[in-house]
Amino acid sequence: MTDRENTTPAGEPEQPAEGTAAYHHLIEGRIEKMRELGKSVELYPYGYARTHTSEQLRAQEEALTAAGAAVRVPGRLMTKRGAGKTLFAPVQDEWGRIQAYFKLDILGEERFHRIMKLVDIGDWIGVEGTLFRTRTGELTIQVSDFTFLAKAVRPLPEKFHDMNLELKSRRRHLDLAMNLESRERFKKRSAIISEVRAFFDSEEFLEVETPVLQPLYGGATARPFTTHHNALDTTLYLRIADELYLKRLIVGGLERVYEIAKDFRNEGMDRTHNPEFTMLECYAAWWDYHQMMDLTERMLRRLAQRFGDNGVLTYGEVRMDFNQPFARLRFMDALAERTGVDLMKLDDTEVIALARKHGIEPRKGMGRDKLLDALFGELVEPGLTQPTFVMDHPKELSPLAKAHREVPGLVERFELFCAGFEVANSFSELNDPFEQRRRFEAQRGLAEAGDDEAQPLDEEFLMAMEQGMPPTGGMGMGIDRLVMLLVDTNNIRDVLLFPAMRPERTGGEG
RNA sequence: GCGCCGCUAGCUCAACUGGUAGAGCAACUGACUCUUAAUCAGUAGGUUCGGGGUUCAAGUCCCUGGCGGCGUACCA
Numbered sequence: 253m254t255d256r257e258n259t260t261p262a263g264e265p266e267q268p269a270e271g272t273a274a275y276h277h278l279i280e281g282r283i284e285k286m287r288e289l290g291k292s293v294e295l296y297p298y299g300y301a302r303t304h305t306s307e308q309l310r311a312q313e314e315a316l317t318a319a320g321a322a323v324r325v326p327g328r329l330m331t332k333r334g335a336g337k338t339l340f341a342p343v344q345d346e347w348g349r350i351q352a353y354f355k356l357d358i359l360g361e362e363r364f365h366r367i368m369k370l371v372d373i374g375d376w377i378g379v380e381g382t383l384f385r386t387r388t389g390e391l392t393i394q395v396s397d398f399t400f401l402a403k404a405v406r407p408l409p410e411k412f413h414d415m416n417l418e419l420k421s422r423r424r425h426l427d428l429a430m431n432l433e434s435r436e437r438f439k440k441r442s443a444i445i446s447e448v449r450a451f452f453d454s455e456e457f458l459e460v461e462t463p464v465l466q467p468l469y470g471g472a473t474a475r476p477f478t479t480h481h482n483a484l485d486t487t488l489y490l491r492i493a494d495e496l497y498l499k500r501l502i503v504g505g506l507e508r509v510y511e512i513a514k515d516f517r518n519e520g521m522d523r524t525h526n527p528e529f530t531m532l533e534c535y536a537a538w539w540d541y542h543q544m545m546d547l548t549e550r551m552l553r554r555l556a557q558r559f560g561d562n563g564v565l566t567y568g569e570v571r572m573d574f575n576q577p578f579a580r581l582r583f584m585d586a587l588a589e590r591t592g593v594d595l596m597k598l599d600d601t602e603v604i605a606l607a608r609k610h611g612i613e614p615r616k617g618m619g620r621d622k623l624l625d626a627l628f629g630e631l632v633e634p635g636l637t638q639p640t641f642v643m644d645h646p647k648e649l650s651p652l653a654k655a656h657r658e659v660p661g662l663v664e665r666f667e668l669f670c671a672g673f674e675v676a677n678s679f680s681e682l683n684d685p686f687e688q689r690r691r692f693e694a695q696r697g698l699a700e701a702g703d704d705e706a707q708p709l710d711e712e713f714l715m716a717m718e719q720g721m722p723p724t725g726g727m728g729m730g731i732d733r734l735v736m737l738l739v740d741t742n743n744i745r746d747v748l749l750f751p752a753m754r755p756e757r758t759g760g761e762g
Numbered sequence: 763g764c765g766c767c768g769c770u771a772g773c774u775c776a777a778c779u780g781g782u783a784g785a786g787c788a789a790c791u792g793a794c795u796c797u798u799a800a801u802c803a804g805u806a807g808g809u810u811c812g813g814g815g816u817u818c819a820a821g822u823c824c825c826u827g828g829c830g831g832c833g834u835a836c837c838a
Contacts, residue, residue: 334794341797407773408773409773626836
């Protein structure tokens, strides 16, 4: 939209600017009708005594019809199909639509004129009457009376073309009003998150909350958002992960904790990345990554059974069967298989050569292990369509993971891949404070070499670990990605009610 | 970041090698007492994203800025 739209402040619709734009004429016309309507009805009443939702009417049709029961249903007027002295108009509530039938004979001149001429598409009304089926078989309310509930001064979008993704994302209220499948998708997101909570509750995890505003960020490799606290006159960061605080709770003796919360990462946005996103993290004392793997598998299977087709999910062209035991693949084995080389035996220059051979140009600050990770992303990840655990990653990539109990240079970590993208990340958590300090120091080395995502050393976190952290397994899962998988979309904006958008402006300076 | 494509009525979109900017829906007027993308007749609605340029003439060509989509790179 342009600034034109902003010249009609919401607070004073009585005095629309004398604009030349047609938009004003549409709004002016509606305001004019509202004035007329205001002479006979309350324009903004305080509530409505509903007896049924549209969904309940369908479910209880037989009983309601037999009894000739009067029902009262509020909703939004979606279209008007007038035929002289009658009017059919579907009324839409959260659960769907119910058609209302207005008839001059029944309503009388004044009320019929009101619905026919003064109530606009988009307005909210409550209809009262009895149920019947029309000649064509549609369940309909024979309206004996109706109540005006709220005015739509601004018209809704046109009804039978799809809005584009930008409009849907920027004006989510319109998307939700016009597209019932969009509503269903977001309701499903809610149901998925509820199910995740139910799962963790059943596994006897405690849901906790940790700070969003942190004096030091950590727990992931990413650039943070920075803000300032006035009273303390200090810099604070929006968290990039919950990890370091949740581990302090483990130190404190809470043995199983989880958190579902927003993380913030100051990086590029695209089809699969939003600057703020919802993360699940969980930690369990006495567990290692094998038990976390089992937990993750149980959780995904439960979600696939509830939200998929008996444990089978369809994502684009891909069918994923979550009933079968998930594949388990070692990071190095997968790379060796795709490259034909045992990478453990290569020195650094040979790794660089191999990366170049596969089109990966080493960037500043990219160590050997980051190159391996890039190679993995390039060669292996796209092929991981069925649920697959990738295990035992190089150490440098995972400064918070415990060294592998058998293979030097690796850590006990897994990532879960489905449909080619990462769904979960987990490790046997490092709980040796001396080793943890050395890992932070190594990260500092990376930072000095130009890696601006390297993790800063967190002295307070180390202090907690020095006071004794039990053996612990941890796991993180991007909830938005999970929802994308379960609702079968490849765009994160389809699963975020209000995805980040560039602010709208009225044009450049020239 | 980079590359490609796009931005025209409230919404969805047309407009040939530069030559008077159109349609459907929405709106307005009228007809119609079982419609459902209701139908029929008529009316109105435009700073063609902003700025600059070339030209007798620019929605169209050039420059520049804004916003979006897709691809690509990094990250979940």
